[in-house]
Amino acid sequence: MTGLHERHLAVSPEWLALYYRHPLELTHGEGRHVWDADGNRYLDFFGGILTTMTAHALPEVTKAVAEQAGRIIHSSTLYLNRPMVEMAERIATLSGIPDARVFFTTSGTEANDTALLLATAYRRSNQILAMRNSYHGRSFSTVSITGNQAWSPTSLSPLQTLYVHGGVRSRGPYAELSDERFIRACVADLEDLLGHTRRPAALIAEPVQGVGGFTSPPDGLFAAFREVLDRHGVLWISDEVQTGWGRTGDHFWGWQAHAEHGPPDILTFAKGIGNGMSVGGVVTRAEVMNCLDANSISTFGGSPITMAASLANLSYLLEHDLQGNARRVGGLLIERLRGVTAASPAVREVRGRGLMIGIELVKPGTDEADPDAAAAVLEAARAGGLLLGKGGGHNTSVLRIAPPLTLTVAEAEEGAAILADALHAAG
Template sequence: MTNDLLGRHRAVLPDWLALYYEEPLEITHGEGRHVWDAQGNRYLDFFGGILTTMTAHALPEVTKAVSEQAGRIIHSSTLYLNRPMVELAERIAQLSGIPDARVFFTTSGTEANDTALLLATAYRRSNTILAMRNSYHGRSFSAVGITGNSGWSPTSLSPLQTLYVHGGVRTRGPFASLSDDAFIAACVDDLLDLLGHTRPPAALIAEPVQGVGGFTAPPDGLYAAFREVLRERGILWIADEVQTGWGRTGEHFWGWQAHGRNGPPDIMTFAKGIGNGMSIGGVVARSEIMNCLDSNSISTFGGTQITMAAGLANLNYLLEHDLQGNARRVGGLLIERLRAVAAHVPAVREVRGRGLMIGIEITKPGTDEADPRTAAAVLEAAREGGLLIGKGGGHDTSALRVAPPLSLNVAEAEEGAAILENALRSIP
C-alpha cells in the first residue's frame, strides 16, 4: 500500500517536494508524543511535523475546540467580525511584549514573513533588507530572496536587495574562535561597516535560533547589540519566531527575549506550533507600522474561525500546564544526555540548543567537513529504532534536528535518547 502511494505521489507531485527516508513513511494517526504508520509501527515523535505539533498529537482540548467550532461555522473571511480571531489576537498582543501591538493572521510562517517584509519596506520606503547568513524564512518569492541558505534558495532573483550579516552561527565562520563578548563586538563592527556602504535598509530579519539552518544561535545579547545600531538609524528589527516561539527554548517564551536588553522587536512573526497542526501564522507589530499600508487588504483564510479556535485552546493548554517550564526541565536533561553520548561518537561535531530545540551536527571525524550521508544514515537508524527526528543545516544538511512536542516527559526523553545513542553508535 505504501509503495502504491509513493508511486502516486511521484506521478502527480513535484520532484522537489522532499520526502524523508529511503522508504518514505505514511503517518496515519498520533496520540501524545507518538505516531503510527500505515503498517501499524509506532514511533516516538521528536520532530512534530516540523515543530508544528507543539503540545501533543490528538490533544483532546484542541480536537474538542475544532469539532465544536466546525459545528457552528468554519470560515467567513476577515470581511466580517470574528470573535475567535479577536480573542486570540488579544492574547498574542499581550504576550508579545510589543507596545500598542496589532496582530494580522496568515496561514503559514512563509506568509507571515512575507507580510512582515511588506510592512517594513512600505513603512521605511526602502527595499533593502538585512538578513543573517545561514537563515531560512520561507518558500515565497520574497522569503526565498532573503534566505541565507543556498540549499533552500532556488533562484537569485528577488524583489528585495538583501545584504547578509555575520552572527547567526556561533561555532563557524571568521569569528568562531573569539569569546562571546568579542564575537558580538566583531559582528557589530561588521554590521556597522556594511551599513556604511549601502543606502539605509528597511529592516533586519533574524531567527533567534536558526531552524532549517540546524538550530544554530549566536551568543545571548547579539541582537540587543544590533538593536542599538539599528535604532539609531531607524532600521526595524523583525524577529522570526516561527520555530522559536511559545516557550520552545525553555528559558524564554519568545526567542528574542534572550536578546531583549534594548526592548522587543518592532515586528515579530509566528506560526507552526500555535495551531498544533492547524494552519496559523501571523505578524505582530507596533500600530504605526502595522497601519502604514495605504491600500485595501484582507485575508481570505488567515484568522479563519476553526484555526483560531484551535489556537486558543492550544495556547490555553500550553500556559495552564507550563509547557515552557517543561521544555526547560526535560529539554535540559535531554541535551545533557545527548552530549554525554556524543562525547564518544567522533562524527558528532557539536550538540547545541536550548529547551526542546536541539541540534546534533554530524561531520567527518576530526574535521569541520559536513557529512550529509552519515546524517541521513543516522536518521534512518533512528527510524528503525522507533524514533522520528529531522535534519537541516547550512552545510549540506548535516545537522540532526530534535524538537519533540513540549509535553514530552522524562521517560520519553530517556527513551528517545537511548534510540539516538544506538543510531549514533551505528556510524561506521
C-alpha cells in the same frame, strides 16, 4: 516502492522531498507518538517540523476544532470574528510590543512575507538585512532573504538583500572568539555594512536558526545590533516561527534572550501555535501595521476554526507551563545527548536550548559536514522507533530534535537511548 509512493512521484514536484529510502505514511498520533500505515509506532522527536507543538490529538484542541466546525468553519475577515479577536488580544499582550496590532496568516512564509511588506512600505525601501545561514520561507520574497543556499532556489528578487554575520556561533571567521569579542566583531560588521548601504528597511533574524541547524548567537547579540539599527532607523523583525511559545525553555519568545532594549519592532509567528492547524501571523505597533495605503486581507488567515484551535492550544500551553517543561526536560535531554555522543568522532557539536536541539555530524577527524551520516542516522533511528529531522547550512548534516513540549522525562531518556544506538549503527 509502495503504491502510494509511486502515485506521489507521478503527480508531485521533484523538489518536494520525502524523508527515508522507503517513505512513511503516518496515519494517526497520540501524545508524543505517531503510527504508520503498517502499524509501526514511533516516538516523534520532530513534531511535524515543530508544528505539533503540544501533543498529537490533544483532546482540548480536537474538541475545540470539532465544536467550531459544527458551528461555522469560515466567514472571512469581512465579518467580525470573535475567536480571531480573542486570539489577537492574547497575542498582543504576550508579545510585549506596545500598542500592538495582530494580522493572521496561514503560514510562517506568509507571515514573514507580510512583515517584509510592512517594513518596506513603512521605511520606503526595498533593502533588507538578513543573517547568513537563515531560512524565512518559500515565497518569492522570503527565498530572496534566505541565507541558506539549499533553500533559496533563485537569485531573482523583489528585494535587495545584504547578509550579516552572527547567526552561526561555531563556524565562520569569528568562531574562535570569546562570546564578548564575537558580539563586538558582528556589531562592527553591521556598522561597516550600514556605512555602505542606502536606507535599509529592516533586519530580519531568527533568534535560533531553525532550518539552519538550530544554531544561535550568544545571548545579547541582537540587543547590541538593536543599538546600531535604532541609530539608523532600521526596523528589527524577529522571526519566531520556530522559537516562539516557550520552545527554547528559558524564554517565551526567542528575542527575550536579547531583551536589553525591549521587544522587536515586528514579530512573526506560525507553526506550533495551531498544534497542526494552519496558523501564522505578524505583530507590530499600530504605526507600522497601519502604514499600508491600500486594502489587504488574508482569505484564510484567522479563520474561526484555526483560531479556536489556537486559543485552546495556547490555554493548554500556559496552564500546564509547557515552557517550564521545555526548560526542564530539554535541559535533561541535551545533557543526555552530550553524554551518549561524547565518544563519537562523527559528532562535532550538540547544541540548542529547551526542546530545540541540534546534533552536527562531520566526517571523523575533520570539520567537514557529513550529510550521508545524517541520512544514515535518520534511517537507523526510524528502525529503532524514533523520528528525527535534519537540516543545517552545511549540506543538511545536522540532526534536528524538537519534540512536542509535553515530552516526559521517560520519553526523553528513551529517545536519547534510541539515538545512541542509531549513531552506533550508522557509524
